[in-house]
Amino acid sequence: MRDFSGDHRWLSINTATVRKSRGHDARLTDIIEDCARRGIRAISPWRDQVAAAGLRTIANLAKTHEMELSGYCRGGMFPATDPLGLRAAHQDNCRAVDEACELNASCLVLVVGGLPGALAGKPAHKDIAAARTQVRDGIAELLEYARAAGMPLAIEPLHPMYAADRACINTLEQALDVCDQLDPARSGALGVAVDIYHVWWDPKLQAQIERAGSKRLLAFHVCDWLTPTTDMLNDRGMMGDGVIDIPRIRGWIEGCGYAGYSEVEIFSTANWWQRDRGEVLDTCIQRHRGAV
Amino acid sequence: MRDFSGDHRWLSINTATVRKSRGHDARLTDIIEDCARRGIRAISPWRDQVAAAGLRTIANLAKTHEMELSGYCRGGMFPATDPLGLRAAHQDNCRAVDEACELNASCLVLVVGGLPGALAGKPAHKDIAAARTQVRDGIAELLEYARAAGMPLAIEPLHPMYAADRACINTLEQALDVCDQLDPARSGALGVAVDIYHVWWDPKLQAQIERAGSKRLLAFHVCDWLTPTTDMLNDRGMMGDGVIDIPRIRGWIEGCGYAGYSEVEIFSTANWWQRDRGEVLDTCIQRHRGAV
Numbered sequence: 001m002r003d004f005s006g007d008h009r010w011l012s013i014n015t016a017t018v019r020k021s022r023g024h025d026a027r028l029t030d031i032i033e034d035c036a037r038r039g040i041r042a043i044s045p046w047r048d049q050v051a052a053a054g055l056r057t058i059a060n061l062a063k064t065h066e067m068e069l070s071g072y073c074r075g076g077m078f079p080a081t082d083p084l085g086l087r088a089a090h091q092d093n094c095r096a097v098d099e100a101c102e103l104n105a106s107c108l109v110l111v112v113g114g115l116p117g118a119l120a121g122k123p124a125h126k127d128i129a130a131a132r133t134q135v136r137d138g139i140a141e142l143l144e145y146a147r148a149a150g151m152p153l154a155i156e157p158l159h160p161m162y163a164a165d166r167a168c169i170n171t172l173e174q175a176l177d178v179c180d181q182l183d184p185a186r187s188g189a190l191g192v193a194v195d196i197y198h199v200w201w202d203p204k205l206q207a208q209i210e211r212a213g214s215k216r217l218l219a220f221h222v223c224d225w226l227t228p229t230t231d232m233l234n235d236r237g238m239m240g241d242g243v244i245d246i247p248r249i250r251g252w253i254e255g256c257g258y259a260g261y262s263e264v265e266i267f268s269t270a271n272w273w274q275r276d277r278g279e280v281l282d283t284c285i286q287r288h289r290g291a292v
Numbered sequence: 293m294r295d296f297s298g299d300h301r302w303l304s305i306n307t308a309t310v311r312k313s314r315g316h317d318a319r320l321t322d323i324i325e326d327c328a329r330r331g332i333r334a335i336s337p338w339r340d341q342v343a344a345a346g347l348r349t350i351a352n353l354a355k356t357h358e359m360e361l362s363g364y365c366r367g368g369m370f371p372a373t374d375p376l377g378l379r380a381a382h383q384d385n386c387r388a389v390d391e392a393c394e395l396n397a398s399c400l401v402l403v404v405g406g407l408p409g410a411l412a413g414k415p416a417h418k419d420i421a422a423a424r425t426q427v428r429d430g431i432a433e434l435l436e437y438a439r440a441a442g443m444p445l446a447i448e449p450l451h452p453m454y455a456a457d458r459a460c461i462n463t464l465e466q467a468l469d470v471c472d473q474l475d476p477a478r479s480g481a482l483g484v485a486v487d488i489y490h491v492w493w494d495p496k497l498q499a500q501i502e503r504a505g506s507k508r509l510l511a512f513h514v515c516d517w518l519t520p521t522t523d524m525l526n527d528r529g530m531m532g533d534g535v536i537d538i539p540r541i542r543g544w545i546e547g548c549g550y551a552g553y554s555e556v557e558i559f560s561t562a563n564w565w566q567r568d569r570g571e572v573l574d575t576c577i578q579r580h581r582g583a584v
Contacts, residue, residue, distance in 0.1 A: 115535055118519045126537040161453045163493035164519050164535045174495045201455035203424065203466045227456050228411045232524060241408055243456045245418040252336065 012070035014265035021277035069105035070261040077113035078138030087292035118165035154193040155219040172208040195221035214257030240291030304362035305332035306557035356526035361397035362553040369405035370430030410457035446485040446510040464500040487513035506549030532583030
């Protein structure tokens with residue numbers, strides 16, 4: 001396992017972590033400058049942040065700072081109630097692939113979606129199996145496009161507490177079943193993003209990481225699980241503040257040959273998003289060295 | 293699949309559902325009387341409610357009303373930081389078995405516990421694998437006692453969002469692995485309680501229900517998953533108000549030969565616990581007939 005204690009060359013900042021500074025929306029250009037100033041070599045930005053700043057602006061700024069993109073957040077949200085909705089999702093996902101290419105991201109992360117309408121509190125139906133079929137079909141279709149564009153797709157299994165409204169792929173095993181089905185040759189065009197927040201609890205985690213192997217481990221996201229967790233979406237902890245044995249999981253990942261970035265992704269309305277961005281980034285660096 | 297639409301003979305009320313009436317703590321004796329008055333034939337009471345009312349009182353009252361116990365809530369909480377803690381948990385669980393026998397419950401439900409101290413916000417360590425080993429060993433030891441007493445133990449896999457603090461057995465597959473290990477003969481002394489709130493999201497649910505079979509399906513709990521869910525513990529929905537396809541899951545359960553009660557277990561600080569108990573019970577009856 002790589003020694004992270006001496007530097008932070010393998011730290012990436014998912015820009016949702018510093019989406020807000022002192023409670024105010026942050027500009028992605030400012031985030032990138034602050035990361036560059038600290039020698040942070042990689043980020044993973046969100047589409048809305050990129051759109052707000054301008055795609056070319058961000059692509060150029062990343063180039064200027066030789067900043068890599070450990071991923072691009074995010075494609076997905078495949079399920080819909082009708083063919084028109086499915087088509088719109090596909091087209092939007094193709095645009096996400098194009099943007100990821102423009103930004104030279106290492107992969108497009110897929111949060112696959114749940115029951116149509118559920119995120120808005122109005123689920124159109126209760127058939128999660130049907131949603132999963134739409135997700136598989138949607139990934140299959142997008143994979144053709146992404147493969148031609150040379151952009152790997154990383155399915156991110158989300159914690160089961162998001163099964164209804166955000167992603168109906170909820171375990172690494174399930175994500176890898178989709179990979180086996182759609183890319184049996186393990187070409188590298190389709191893989192997974194392992195975010196420990198979503199998968200840490202899984203008794204089959206180690207076995208499934210080994211099953212994934214380096215060809216399918218496209219991204220590794222870290223934060224921590226707090227006890228208690230006061231909000232189901234926006235109460236993630238800083239690495240070291242919760243109950244996840246992060247080094248153990250990183251050991252499994254790297255034992256399979258993963259040698260990419262460790263990307264910090266923290267949604268935290270009440271705590272980290274209330275702090276100054278510099279403090280948050282400095283803390284990420286410190287914890288990356290000591291708690292990851 | 294049984295037709296529930298014409299009566300509610302297979303309805304059981306987990307007494308946590310009416311733990312509070314109009315926001316005030318309810319007495320278990322009153323709950324039982326109100327259930328009996330409505331022709332509800334079964335309940336599943338909690339230990340603290342029984343203790344407050346008196347074990348003999350409740351045993352006699354249940355007998356008077358010919359009220360069955362679809363389960364007794366709950367044993368478990370096995371993990372500890374030292375041998376003394378493990379011993380105390382075992383002794384308390386033996387008492388729970390004794391009480392379940394006295395009450396003539398059909399099984400003792402086990403919520404197995406998570407990381408020691410986590411429920412109080414002070415996790416003693418981060419080794420969930422170690423906690424799981426303690427759980428398995430704890431169940432093994434308790435099984436000897438429960439088997440001699442003739443009281444089946446029902447492991448309840450809890451939703452992964454409770455892995456840290458309430459139960460580190462989080463899927464039906466994992467629970468059944470423990471059953472296979474500790475009771476390979478499928479004697480009926482060890483099985484599972486399937487609560488749809490905890491397992492509805494699982495892509496392997498149907499397969500694992502079939503794996504369990506009637507010998508290991510000891511209890512079936514229903515409520516619903518709301519979108520959004522505003523509290524991780526106490527925002528469960530009434531059957532029909534959420535996204536779970538309950539009849540489909542009941543079909544799988546009954547397809548395996550399960551012919552016991554459908555037990556309503558709803559924790560709901562802001563909604564159902566604020567209502568009048570009679571209204572809640574009447575709603576349970578109505579939804580049992582139409583949405584389960």
